[in-house]
Amino acid sequence: xxxxxxxxxxxxxxxxxxxxxxxxxxxxxxxxxxxxxxxxxxxxxxxxxxxxxxxxxxxxxxxxxxxxxxxxxxxxxxxxxxxxxxxxxxxxxxxxxxxxxxxxxxxxxxxxxxx
Amino acid sequence: xxxxxxxxxxxxxxxxxxxxxxxxxxxxxxxxxxxxxxxxxxxxxxxxxxxxxxxxxxxxxxxxxxxxxxxxxxxxxxxxxxxxxxxxxxxxxxxxxxxxxxxxxxxxxxxx
Numbered sequence: 001x002x003x004x005x006x007x008x009x010x011x012x013x014x015x016x017x018x019x020x021x022x023x024x025x026x027x028x029x030x031x032x033x034x035x036x037x038x039x040x041x042x043x044x045x046x047x048x049x050x051x052x053x054x055x056x057x058x059x060x061x062x063x064x065x066x067x068x069x070x071x072x073x074x075x076x077x078x079x080x081x082x083x084x085x086x087x088x089x090x091x092x093x094x095x096x097x098x099x100x101x102x103x104x105x106x107x108x109x110x111x112x113x114x115x
Numbered sequence: 116x117x118x119x120x121x122x123x124x125x126x127x128x129x130x131x132x133x134x135x136x137x138x139x140x141x142x143x144x145x146x147x148x149x150x151x152x153x154x155x156x157x158x159x160x161x162x163x164x165x166x167x168x169x170x171x172x173x174x175x176x177x178x179x180x181x182x183x184x185x186x187x188x189x190x191x192x193x194x195x196x197x198x199x200x201x202x203x204x205x206x207x208x209x210x211x212x213x214x215x216x217x218x219x220x221x222x223x224x225x226x227x
Contacts, residue, residue: 002156031213042123042219043203045161057212091158095213104215106158 004107006092008018010115018080021110024073025094033104034067034077043091049075052098082114118142121204121218130227135190138218141185146178146209150189153201153220162202164191176223192196194225 005024024051025032033048048059061066064083069075069078079086089111093104121138128134136150146167151159164180165171165187171178177190187206193199203216 023221032212042121043217045214045216048215091200093158103164106160108158110154 004092004094004105006090006107006110008110009108010111010113012081014115015083016081017114018078019086019112019114020091021080021090022078023075023077023092023107025075025092025098026105027073028096029105030072030097031095031104032069032075033095034075035091035093035106037089037091037109038087040091042095045075067083079112082112084114087112087114116141118177118216119218121172122220122221124221125224127224127226128194130196132194132225132227134223135141135223136189136191136202136204136221138187138206139185140187140206140216140218142206142208143162143185144184144208144210145206147207148178148187148227149205149215150176151205151217153202153203155200156158159203191223194223196217196225196227199224 007022030051034046036037037043046059047067049069065076089109091106091109095104119140120123137154147190149164150160150162153159165178168180175192179188199223201222203220207215
């Protein structure tokens, strides 16, 4: 399996622009997670889905952030409008809920810089 | 106060040293405890997990959980330069099948 795939790997944008991050989970995994990682705050869970349904979005920082999972093989995280404080590495992770409940598989991350 | 506290370091040790990494937590409902390793510019990867209290050993790595003290540890014996990475503890409740709470991560450098 190719693992969790994220695109783009790097994104540089100007404040106020819309940013869309993409994720393809591992085939067969029914949980999908979006995280944000910064030096100051560490790894924070933003939102997670189970069977394409959002379960917990309490970590989404504000209304500028939105996430969708239209099908089992694709999810997006959108920031509109973007701000410099959104600069971080964004990770997508997936898990097979039918197996051991501890292991999440992370993608390589998208490094976002908002200038 | 964060639910999970972890000293970010950095921690620098000579090759061959024994390394001790620790996390404390406040939520007594946590039942699953994990350690993830993250190399520079990569995503975290699961290193070890423990359910409830006790020890677990895997090669040079030992994970310990002390629920009475709300304290978990990861020990690395005979540390190698390839162990240089950030180590994140993570934990979750038994009742919540999805949500992991991560520590901030400790950056470890093993010098040859």
